[in-house]
Amino acid sequence: MEILDEIKKGYVTDLMKKNKRPDERGFFDYRPCIVERGIFNSAEGSARVKLGKTQVVAGVKVDIGTPFKDRPEEGVLSTTAELLPLASPTFEPGPPDEGAIEIARIVDRGIRSSNTLDLTTLFIEKDKVWTVFVDIYVLDHDGNLIDASALAAMAALLDAKLPKLEGGQLIRTERIEKLKVGEKVVTCTFSKIDSHIVLDPGLDEEKAMSARLTIATTPEHVCAMQKGGRGAFTKDEVINLVDTSFEKGKELRKLLD
Amino acid sequence: MEKPKLIIDGKRCDGRAFDELRPFKIQAGILNKADGSAYIEWGNNKILAAVYGPRECIPRHDASPYRAVIHCRYLMASFSTLDEHGRSGPNRRSIEVSKVIKEVFENVVMTENFPKTAIDIFIEVLQADGGTRCAGITAAAVALADAGIPMRDLPCAIAAGKIENEVALDFGKLEDNYGDGDMPIAIAPRNNEILLLQMDGMFTKDELKRAIELAFGAFPKINALQAEALRIHYAVKRDEISV
Amino acid sequence: MTKIVVPGELLAGSPQRLEFAFVEDGKTYSSILGLFDEANLRIIPLEGAYVPTQYDLVVGIIDEVKFAGYNVDINSPYKGFLSAKDSRYEYNLGDIISAKVREVDEVKNVNLEGARELRDGEIVEINPAKVPRVIGKKNSMLDTIRAATRSEVFVGKNGRIWIKGGNSVLAARTVLKVEKEAHTTGLTERIEAFLKEELKNNR
Numbered sequence: 257m258e259i260l261d262e263i264k265k266g267y268v269t270d271l272m273k274k275n276k277r278p279d280e281r282g283f284f285d286y287r288p289c290i291v292e293r294g295i296f297n298s299a300e301g302s303a304r305v306k307l308g309k310t311q312v313v314a315g316v317k318v319d320i321g322t323p324f325k326d327r328p329e330e331g332v333l334s335t336t337a338e339l340l341p342l343a344s345p346t347f348e349p350g351p352p353d354e355g356a357i358e359i360a361r362i363v364d365r366g367i368r369s370s371n372t373l374d375l376t377t378l379f380i381e382k383d384k385v386w387t388v389f390v391d392i393y394v395l396d397h398d399g400n401l402i403d404a405s406a407l408a409a410m411a412a413l414l415d416a417k418l419p420k421l422e423g424g425q426l427i428r429t430e431r432i433e434k435l436k437v438g439e440k441v442v443t444c445t446f447s448k449i450d451s452h453i454v455l456d457p458g459l460d461e462e463k464a465m466s467a468r469l470t471i472a473t474t475p476e477h478v479c480a481m482q483k484g485g486r487g488a489f490t491k492d493e494v495i496n497l498v499d500t501s502f503e504k505g506k507e508l509r510k511l512l513d
Numbered sequence: 514m515e516k517p518k519l520i521i522d523g524k525r526c527d528g529r530a531f532d533e534l535r536p537f538k539i540q541a542g543i544l545n546k547a548d549g550s551a552y553i554e555w556g557n558n559k560i561l562a563a564v565y566g567p568r569e570c571i572p573r574h575d576a577s578p579y580r581a582v583i584h585c586r587y588l589m590a591s592f593s594t595l596d597e598h599g600r601s602g603p604n605r606r607s608i609e610v611s612k613v614i615k616e617v618f619e620n621v622v623m624t625e626n627f628p629k630t631a632i633d634i635f636i637e638v639l640q641a642d643g644g645t646r647c648a649g650i651t652a653a654a655v656a657l658a659d660a661g662i663p664m665r666d667l668p669c670a671i672a673a674g675k676i677e678n679e680v681a682l683d684f685g686k687l688e689d690n691y692g693d694g695d696m697p698i699a700i701a702p703r704n705n706e707i708l709l710l711q712m713d714g715m716f717t718k719d720e721l722k723r724a725i726e727l728a729f730g731a732f733p734k735i736n737a738l739q740a741e742a743l744r745i746h747y748a749v750k751r752d753e754i755s756v
Numbered sequence: 757m758t759k760i761v762v763p764g765e766l767l768a769g770s771p772q773r774l775e776f777a778f779v780e781d782g783k784t785y786s787s788i789l790g791l792f793d794e795a796n797l798r799i800i801p802l803e804g805a806y807v808p809t810q811y812d813l814v815v816g817i818i819d820e821v822k823f824a825g826y827n828v829d830i831n832s833p834y835k836g837f838l839s840a841k842d843s844r845y846e847y848n849l850g851d852i853i854s855a856k857v858r859e860v861d862e863v864k865n866v867n868l869e870g871a872r873e874l875r876d877g878e879i880v881e882i883n884p885a886k887v888p889r890v891i892g893k894k895n896s897m898l899d900t901i902r903a904a905t906r907s908e909v910f911v912g913k914n915g916r917i918w919i920k921g922g923n924s925v926l927a928a929r930t931v932l933k934v935e936k937e938a939h940t941t942g943l944t945e946r947i948e949a950f951l952k953e954e955l956k957n958n959r
Contacts, residue, residue, distance in 0.1 A: 354612040357605050369713040478721055481712035486619035488706035491725055498718055549803065567805055567833040578863055623787060628864055630833040658763050661804025661885065663787035665778065666764035703764050740762045743789055747760050747802050
């Protein structure tokens with residue numbers, strides 16, 4: 257398998273030298289992207305994202321819980337991601353590995369830093385807060401799981417409604433109030449292949465990349481960044497990609513409308 | 514809980530200027546068994562880095578026929594923070610931190626010299642006071658050199674952040690918890706390539722630019738101290754090396 | 757004059773072919789922590805695992821007995837292999853041998869030949885980077901130790917040293933002392949004085 261990857265890597269790198277991508281996209285074009293909301297009614301909020309052939313679903317479950325000791329007036333947000341073995345021959349069953357953990361934490365960071373889900377609005381009464389679980393499941397891996405996951409998570413949060421709370425009991429079948437979500441946070445993930453940088457890497461491009469940079473934005477701010485891979489970026493590259501992220505972020509936000 | 518005041522009379526809560534580093538010192542070769550080691554005290558951080566390798570790769574299926582595989586374990590001791598007793602063992606945060614640190618060294622270590630082996634890096638945070646992953650990387654680089662492992666450079670790291678609307682360098686724990694943005698960066702000092710970059714918080718593009726510049730201003734000083742720690746450990750008056 | 761260099765440190769403004777150094781953009785940089793001998797354009801590593809090279813003489817320990825030969829621990833991330841065809845004797849697990857590295861292939865399989873059992877005696881393990889100092893220029897250090905202790909001393913490139921007979925305890929102590937002070941000045945004189953003193957006091 258490693259040999260096949262090497263061949264694909266060579267193919268992609270050669271194309272890149274001719275300024276081309278395997279699917280003939282522009283260097284900063286997203287693949288066709290579809291966002292669907294409310295696909296599972298068992299979850300308080302849900303969404304499915306298809307980004308090219310990559311497919312990811314996210315579910316929001318809400319519970320009553322206790323706040324963290326140092327933040328007694330805030331609700332709790334928890335984000336996890338699972339790379340299901342059915343999504344790729346390279347995913348093994350078992351607890352989330354570093355790849356899955358990283359995706360979850362990047363998605364969480366964007367949401368948390370921007371305060372788009374204001375945790376203080378989740379306060380019910382002393383020692384009682386809403387806990388919001390965002391769970392991302394990767395169903396089909398064809399590259400750029402981060403952007404697909406972040407989009408799905410954001411869409412699921414926008415879709416989420418709180419169950420009715422009556423006399424201290426949760427009536428899960430009745431959902432009335434929408435979860436209060438503010439700015440739409442989106443992520444843009446770039447891959448470095450040789451000295452070229454492309455947006456939204458497909459699976460084959462990910463095999464050829466030396467490094468990746470994910471930048472999460474609200475309309476006016478950068479709220480999270482994560483560099484991955486053993487390659488490197490220059491200062492100037494980072495600043496330029498921040499500009500590109502603001503620009504492309506607008507496109508992604510439209511999908512969340 | 515009331516947010517503590519981070520800026521008092523134009524200075525930071527510990528009296529530092531916005532572009533001032535906390536004092537730090539590094540010692541190389543402080544462990545006996547490990548192939549290489551280093552200990553760093555940075556502000557109130559106390560962090561130990563140790564390296565074993567190149568050695569047999571375990572698990573075997575991890576090994577590569579082309580290069581050494583780098584494993585990195587970043588862990589915080591259960592007594593390392595002022596908070597309650599921490600659980601021992603890796604948690605999600607430490608797994609992520611281990612990954613991004615590993616990627617720094619995958620870049621500079623000449624892994625192709627040692628196919629089929631593993632180079633194991635251990636970073637133990639004994640006392641934490643903000644910026645542990647940066648201090649850990651800075652110490653691990655010294656430990657790798659101490660182990661005689663060939664590298665293209667000696668990476669170092671620092672975090673820049675935002676307190677209210679001011680960009681500041683090298684956050685301590687208080688600033689980490691209550692500041693408005695935190696950005697750890699690691700570079701290869703020879704050509705300023707960015708090997709680790711993470712960020713949380715809210716920065717405008719200009720604030721981000723300023724934070725990056727602040728960090729780059731500190732790197733030469735950190736790198737110099739790493740080299741110094743290695744030189745001191747192997748101090749030689751003059752020598753009679755002959756083969 | 758030598759100076760201590762660290763990974764990534766500039767050695768020369770022009771491209772030079774040096775072991776333990778690399779060239780980038782026409783300049784030469786050190787890849788390791790070592791001593792840079794500017795006059796002779798040489799880097800001496802101060803640390804580092806033993807990486808087997810062709811023709812090295814090593815001291816190995818039989819690690820596994822297989823059908824076609826033996827896996828040999830050579831104090832390296834890489835194991836040596838001694839083919840049954842190449843050994844006159846049958847070895848057992850734990851036997852100590854001296855051998856020569858016949859070849860190291862591209863995937864770092866290490867083939868040994870010319871094995872001889874090292875019976876009795878003791879093994880001292882030192883940092884492989886310090887082996888040249890224990891041997892000394894034209895074997896000078898080794899000769900000094902042998903003469904003073906009358907021990908058989910076989911030094912493996914892989915940092916394993918076999919000592920037998922004579923005042924083997926003193927020989928072992930001396931080897932360790934050389935290792936400890938390998939990169940200091942006046943070592944030869946100090947070792948000679950040390951040996952003299954120890955022998956005088958019957959140690």
